[in-house]
Amino acid sequence: MSGIDLSRRHYEEVVMPLIDSRFRGLPHSAALLGRGSEVLGYDDDMSTDHDWRARCLLFVSEEDFAAHGPALQSELDRASLSGSQDERPRDEVHTLRDYFRRELALDIDVEPRVHDWLTMPEHTLLTMTSGAVFHDEVGLERARDRLGYYPRDVWLYLMVTGWWRIHPEMNLVGRSGYVGDELGSSLIGARLVSDIMRLCFLMERQYAPYSKWFGTAFARLSNCPELVPILERVLRATTWQQREEALMIAYDRLGAIHDTLGLTEPVSSAVVHLWDRPFRVAWSSVPDLLFPLIEDPAVRDLAERWPVGPVDRFRELVWGPRNRSALLALFDRSD
Numbered sequence: 001m002s003g004i005d006l007s008r009r010h011y012e013e014v015v016m017p018l019i020d021s022r023f024r025g026l027p028h029s030a031a032l033l034g035r036g037s038e039v040l041g042y043d044d045d046m047s048t049d050h051d052w053r054a055r056c057l058l059f060v061s062e063e064d065f066a067a068h069g070p071a072l073q074s075e076l077d078r079a080s081l082s083g084s085q086d087e088r089p090r091d092e093v094h095t096l097r098d099y100f101r102r103e104l105a106l107d108i109d110v111e112p113r114v115h116d117w118l119t120m121p122e123h124t125l126l127t128m129t130s131g132a133v134f135h136d137e138v139g140l141e142r143a144r145d146r147l148g149y150y151p152r153d154v155w156l157y158l159m160v161t162g163w164w165r166i167h168p169e170m171n172l173v174g175r176s177g178y179v180g181d182e183l184g185s186s187l188i189g190a191r192l193v194s195d196i197m198r199l200c201f202l203m204e205r206q207y208a209p210y211s212k213w214f215g216t217a218f219a220r221l222s223n224c225p226e227l228v229p230i231l232e233r234v235l236r237a238t239t240w241q242q243r244e245e246a247l248m249i250a251y252d253r254l255g256a257i258h259d260t261l262g263l264t265e266p267v268s269s270a271v272v273h274l275w276d277r278p279f280r281v282a283w284s285s286v287p288d289l290l291f292p293l294i295e296d297p298a299v300r301d302l303a304e305r306w307p308v309g310p311v312d313r314f315r316e317l318v319w320g321p322r323n324r325s326a327l328l329a330l331f332d333r334s335d
Contacts, residue, residue: 003038003047004132010054010089011134014079019058022075023068029059029096029140032131034103039131042213054089057099059138065095096143103128108143114298117154118310126207149205153296156263160294161309162199163287166192170247174279177240185240189247193231196250200224203257223257244280251282264289 001009011030019026032055037043058076060069076091100108104120112120129144150158169192177185197218201208204224209217219228230253233246252269259266267289269282287307294300302308 002041003036003043004032004041006054007032007038007056008132008134011056014089015056015058015076015091016135018075018079019072023072026060026064026068026072027137028064028135029133029138030135031057031059031133031140033057034127034131036127037213039127040209040213040217041130042216056089056091056134058091058093059096059099059140060093061138062095062097065093069093069095096138096140100128100143108146112146114154114296114302117150118302120310122207122310123210126209129207149207151296153294153299155202155205156290156294157299157303157307158309159199159202160287160290160303161307162195162202163284163290164307165195165309166199166251167281167283167287169195170251170281171274171277171279173243173247174240175277177243178279182238182240185243186235186237189234189237189243192247193234193250196227196231196254197224199254200227200257203261223260227253248280248282251284255284255286258286263293 015030019028032039034057037047058072060072073091073093076093080088080091094102096108100106104124106112106116106120125147129147133140133144149155169188172188173185173192176188194214197214198208200218200221200223204221206217206221208214219225227250230246230250234243234250237243237246248271255267255269258264264286267284267286269284271280272283273279274281291303294303
């Protein structure tokens with residue numbers, strides 16, 4: 001039985017009857033969200049070795065939480081005492097506002113701003129919108145729908161940043177290998193593979209999970225399975241020439257996937273040699289074609305600067321001296 005099915009059965013057989021009998025059918029929502037392989041549907045036999053059990057998140061209104069929250073939590077805790085420690089259900093009672101504030105530092109009652117979208121970790125957005133809702137009387141599905149995926153202009157901006165992460169790095173695979181540094185070339189190639197995969201998630205409008213399930217989820221994208229053997233060739237290559245050749249094929253395939261979106265005119269990838277060096281770089285006009293489609297002034301302002309991307313990709317923030325004050329503020333926080 002999957003973790004989702006186990007938790008659903010626990011809600012239907014234990015939690016819902018308890019609410020009906022002890023709390024007169026208190027209006028609530030119930031779901032399995034948040035951390036855990038079972039939330040993403042990737043749990044297997046190995047997943048059961050720790051923290052895998054029936055669990056349910058309950059949500060009530062703020063008024064009902066003030067009146068009944070502690071008592072309901074106490075009843076749920078008492079009901080879970082049967083069974084071994086590792087098998088006991090783990091149920092929690094929250095308000096929607098407090099839960100999303102805890103998990104995302106976001107007021108779910110307010111429409112997220114552009115900067116909110118770019119500073120919420122992608123894998124956390126995925127866990128908040130995956131799992132299963134078993135019952136909904138207080139607006140949980142509405143809250144999840146608000147976070148369903150990036151707004152269109154943010155999505156366009158993130159694709160621009162995704163393409164720009166690939167462009168400047170491609171010639172470095174050959175440049176490092178040219179001086180005999182195949183290890184360094186391999187590392188750059190591996191980073192490009194990761195960036196290509198993330199761009200595929202963006203093009204399919206799917207949040208990417210964190211590293212443990214990143215490859216598993218990628219292989220299930222509808223347009224990308226044929227990329228898997230090509231990207232494996234990049235990772236298994238023993239020379240920079242082999243690595244470069246596989247990357248050229250992967251890049252061409254990215255352009256074909258972009259064309260299926262119908263956002264721009266069809267693109268073609270031109271193979272160029274930067275500064276007449278003997279390293280091939282595939283280059284397309286996708287970022288230039290996507291940028292004019294962005295209408296939100298706040299997003300355009302970001303895109304007109306160096307396109308950094310979301311918080312998951314903030315590596316570039318450390319490059320510019322003008323950004324050091326913002327980074328220092330993170331370390332200077334006392335709370």
